[in-house]
Amino acid sequence: MKPGIEDIEFHGIPALRLHGPQGSSAVIARLGAQVLSWITPDGRERLYLSERAVFDGSVAIRGGVPVCFPQFSDRGELPRHGLVRTRQWEVSARRSGDDYALVTLSTGDDAASRALWPHAFNLELTLMLEADRIDLELCVANTGELPFEFTAALHTYLRVVQVEDVALEGLYGHDYRDAANADAVQRDSGTELTVDGETDRIYRRVRRPQLLRAGNLSLGIQQQGFPDTVVWNPWVDKCAKLADLPADGWRHLLCVEAAAADTRQQLAAGDEWYGRQTLVAV
Numbered sequence: 001m002k003p004g005i006e007d008i009e010f011h012g013i014p015a016l017r018l019h020g021p022q023g024s025s026a027v028i029a030r031l032g033a034q035v036l037s038w039i040t041p042d043g044r045e046r047l048y049l050s051e052r053a054v055f056d057g058s059v060a061i062r063g064g065v066p067v068c069f070p071q072f073s074d075r076g077e078l079p080r081h082g083l084v085r086t087r088q089w090e091v092s093a094r095r096s097g098d099d100y101a102l103v104t105l106s107t108g109d110d111a112a113s114r115a116l117w118p119h120a121f122n123l124e125l126t127l128m129l130e131a132d133r134i135d136l137e138l139c140v141a142n143t144g145e146l147p148f149e150f151t152a153a154l155h156t157y158l159r160v161v162q163v164e165d166v167a168l169e170g171l172y173g174h175d176y177r178d179a180a181n182a183d184a185v186q187r188d189s190g191t192e193l194t195v196d197g198e199t200d201r202i203y204r205r206v207r208r209p210q211l212l213r214a215g216n217l218s219l220g221i222q223q224q225g226f227p228d229t230v231v232w233n234p235w236v237d238k239c240a241k242l243a244d245l246p247a248d249g250w251r252h253l254l255c256v257e258a259a260a261a262d263t264r265q266q267l268a269a270g271d272e273w274y275g276r277q278t279l280v281a282v
């Protein structure tokens with residue numbers, strides 16, 4: 001099958017399915033411009049999507065790649081993770097070639113966003129699917145007359161068989177702010193990160209790609225533009241408090257997020273900012 005793009009319904013909501021080379025595929029919903037599935041040529045699903053996720057727009061969909069903007073988490077006055085996770089985005093570009101399929105979804109300010117955050121903006125989320133890789137690029141445009149500041153993230157939920165068995169390499173030597181430990185700032189001295197409890201870390205000014213060692217779900221992870229990397233797993237107790245995660249959900253996910261979380265980004269009137277996360281099956 002040649003690469004291409006089809007309009008589908010996914011869990012009852014409008015979405016696009018990208019068919020890439022060698023049988024790869026991805027699904028992106030218009031709700032939140034959220035990527036909800038990525039299947040590599042080996043037939044394996046690489047993203048975690050909760051079986052208890054809610055798709056009616058009342059809350060963000062639990063899983064895939066939520067787009068957080070203009071605020072990461074609860075680090076500010078706005079709703080948690082900002083304003084765009086529960087909006088309907090427009091499809092502004094779609095194209096495919098022999099070795100890729102690509103879509104761009106966009107959204108911008110409206111009366112509801114300006115009531116909470118008084119700035120004019122346009123956002124574009126581009127998903128490019130190739131055989132063994134996806135690139136997700138967020139473009140923020142300041143379309144107003146005044147500068148603004150924002151934080152943001154591509155809050156990627158990676159699917160793993162057992163989170164206790166995986167290791168994330170590439171973050172050693174970086175400082176992180178530990179949100180699971182009263183925001184204490186620590187320096188990672190281990191050569192790899194393993195998860196054996198609630199983990200909620202903002203690694204700052206990340207300079208290297210990461211390698212997720214997770215058996216046949218292993219991935220290379222790279223980011224550009226986004227200065228920080230957030231690693232999140234709710235573990236048992238926090239998972240039990242999240243109504244849209246099953247009791248064992250914590251075990252099957254690891255969020256590795258490309259973020260501007262600790263470092264606020266400044267954007268002058270008329271300027272654009274780009275941030276990208278690349279996932280490669282290895």
Ligand SMILES: O=P(O)(O)OC[C@H]1O[C@H](O)[C@H](O)[C@@H](O)[C@@H]1O
Pocket residue numbers: 060073080081155179200201230231232255
């Ligand atoms: O429940 P959500 O609003 O989707 O947030 C889920 C998680 O997102 C980020 O990774 C934050 O660092 C966590 O503190 C937060 O719990």
